[in-house]
Amino acid sequence: FxxxxxxxxxxxxxxxxxxxxxxxxxxxxxxxxxxxxxxxxxxxxxxxxxxxxxxxxxxxxxxxxxxxxxxxxxxxxxxxxxxxxxxxxxxxxxxxxxxxxxxxxxxxxxxxxxxxxxxxxxxxxxxxxxxxxxxxxxxxxxxxxxxxxxxxxxxxxxxxxxxxxxxxxxxxxxxxxxxxxxxxxxxxxxxxxxxxxxxxxxxxxxxxxxxxxxxxxxxxxxxxxxxxxxxxxxxxxxxxxxxxxxxxSTDHVDIALTAVREGTIDTQNPSIEANRRIAERDARPVEHGVARVADIDKIIELHPELKDYYDSVDPLADTQSEREAAARALAALTQDERAVLARSEKIYVISLENKGGLVMPVILKFTFADNSSQIVEIPAEIWRQNAKNVNWSFMTLKTLTSVELDPRQETADADRNNNYFPPRIEPSRLQIFKEKGPRNQMRDNNLTVAPNTTQTSSAKEK
Ligand SMILES: [Zn+2]
CATH class of the missing domain: 1.10.390.10 (Neutral Protease Domain 2)
Known part of the structure; x- marks a missing residue:
């Protein structure tokens, strides 16, 4: 020895x-x-x-x-x-x-x-x-x-x-x-x-x-x-x-990102809000069957005398009394309250589901339209009142393009396929052939060491 x-x-x-x-x-x-x-x-x-x-x-x-x-x-x-x-x-x-x-x-x-x-x-x-x-x-x-x-x-x-x-x-x-x-x-x-x-x-x-x-x-x-x-x-x-x-317990960690919703602050200005509602409606596609009769002559075109006020006003448009009420309400607000209404941040609501059973901190990586990103660490106490489903929201001036849950892979989350919004497929490699035992890179590169040193040299021919 x-x-x-x-x-x-x-x-x-x-x-x-x-x-x-x-x-x-x-x-x-x-x-x-x-x-x-x-x-x-x-x-x-x-x-x-x-x-x-x-x-x-x-x-x-x-x-x-x-x-x-x-x-x-x-x-x-x-x-x-x-x-x-x-x-x-x-x-x-x-x-x-x-x-x-x-x-x-x-x-x-x-x-x-x-x-x-x-x-x-x-x-x-x-x-x-x-x-x-x-x-x-x-x-x-x-x-x-x-x-x-x-x-x-x-x-x-x-x-x-x-x-x-x-x-x-x-x-x-x-x-x-x-x-x-x-x-x-x-x-x-x-x-x-x-x-x-x-x-x-x-x-x-x-x-x-x-x-x-x-x-x-x-x-x-x-x-x-x-x-x-x-x-x-x-x-x-x-x-x-x-x-x-x-x-x-024998529960495991699997938190899923189930939805991300975007919202903006209501301005309390009837004209702006009406225009936004009208734009949203007009952006929706016309129902398929309705689109097919778009070009035929409608009754009110054949009989113009049937048209009244409601054929000319947009049902979503704001009214005189709404504008007056809003002006009165605005006059009654403090300066700080008015500043809140003027904010242009977007509000994002992130929906999370606990599928594995273990409550854990929620670590989210946000990527924005300007290519910047930010990691937010939410403590496990987020699950305190509902250990199954929670919503979490945040405000930002930026436009969110994607969210990744547990980006540093530190929480033992077992299924990463539900960790992305929009959804992404987690790559994996299917192994068709079984691995042969552990590799001996020293031997397989024809090298050897000596009892007195870990320095490698060429092995004697086999
Ligand atoms: Zn031991």
Whole structure:
């Protein structure tokens, strides 16, 4: 076994006193060059990120040992499996999946020393309390390792297929009865917390509350209610609706944009309003059968003596008394009230339907005729009085041309075909042939690495 170690400097609680953790890795030559490159660095990164999100690492050392299991956690020591492969010519290669799998499993198993070994929830009762919270912080650590880090869990888009599926139980199910443990206890709670942090509470509120929970329950035994309560108490945000939907139900997110209507403010000026009504009427096509008799001679043309006042006045035209009444009303208005009538904004009414069951914030991207766009974030409280259908309106001087719901794809909305107005077909690619196993780009490009370096060179001929 090779022994690799480094000191990780961290600041101990509150008093700012520095302290060092010894990060150590143990692995055989067969694990090279992956392990001496990544293992100890992954431990150090975990100590930094979990230290920031929860509390400083509470023990003197943290270890990662290469062994036959995929990944397993113990206090201060973890066992992690991924290794490179060697072909019969002696070429050493590894897939991207093995590389990121190694970094991720080390972050995950070392992360367990916080959850549940220090924040000591009961994993036999509530697996999500350690696996879910740990997978959530793991996702943050992964995304701070490199751009486009291929995290397995955490991105809301990756969870939608599971959430619309039939074979599932709520997160708040005692662990022995959980179906699809990986999605139920790891993926869904981790994604729920990503959404809670990024879309619902905001990072500042969320991070303070999450740290408060972690600190408050260090070396103690929290139950789910302790987590729910601390997140609400520390942030002052009522999250009952969120826990109820995401943790106590199997509903999914699917909000539909069902209609967009445009209106303008009534000017209270009878002549202007009459002309607008007349123009609207004249813009409508003449009924088909009526259009066909448009050119024949009508009775009143053959007998002009039958025409009276009503053959000459437009039934929608304004009248003398309406104009006088409006003038009196206008004279009685204050200057501010008159200014409102003079506004030329359009009013858009957006109709939304909650098809999936989970209430969520509504994020709308408006695109206008001048090609400018604007994103509006409406809190989930919009659903408070009607969790099924709501209308939301806004005023603008611009002309709206299209609306997109959840443009950053951050809410785990499962059906994006109903997220556009006017409707748009969401592209998808039908896969006719099954994918062959994971690619080994290193091997497939005839490259190899050596035990002492991740630098690639040409492979020996096969
Ligand atoms: Zn785990």
């Amino acid at each position: 090779i022994w690799d170690a480094m000191g990780v400097r961290q600041t101990r609680n509150n008093n700012g006193e520095p302290n060092n953790v010894l990060a150590m890795s143990f692995y055989p030559n067969e694990a090279e060059p992956l392990w001496s490159t990544y293992s100890t660095q992954a431990i150090a990164h975990t100590i930094n990120i979990y230290g920031r999100m929860a509390f400083p690492y509470p023990y003197p050392s943290a270890q990662s040992v290469n062994g036959p299991v995929g990944g397993m956690e113990y206090p201060m020591i973890t066992f992690n499996g991924p290794r490179p492969v060697k072909d019969n010519k002696g070429n050493i290669t590894y897939t991207d999946r093995v590389k990121y799998g190694l970094i991720s499993v080390i972050i995950h198993e070392v992360g367990h020393i916080w959850f549940p070994m220090t924040v000591n929830s009961d994993e036999r009762q509530w697996t999500w309390m350690d696996e879910g919270l740990n997978t959530f912080v793991q996702y943050i650590a992964e995304q701070e390792w490199s751009d486009d880090y291929p995290s397995r869990r955490g991105d809301p888009r990756d969870l939608t297929e599971y959430m619309v599926g039939e074979n599932q139980v709520p997160i708040m199910t005692q662990s022995d009865s959980v179906l699809q443990l990986g999605n139920n206890a790891y993926g869904k709670p981790a994604t729920a917390l990503v959404i809670l942090r990024e879309t619902i509470m905001g990072r500042e509120n969320f991070d303070r509350a999450f740290r408060e929970y972690s600190m408050r329950w260090r070396f103690k035994r929290p139950t789910p209610a302790d987590f729910f309560r601390t997140m609400e108490e520390s942030s002052g945000v009522d999250l009952d609706w969120f826990w109820r939907g995401w943790f106590y």
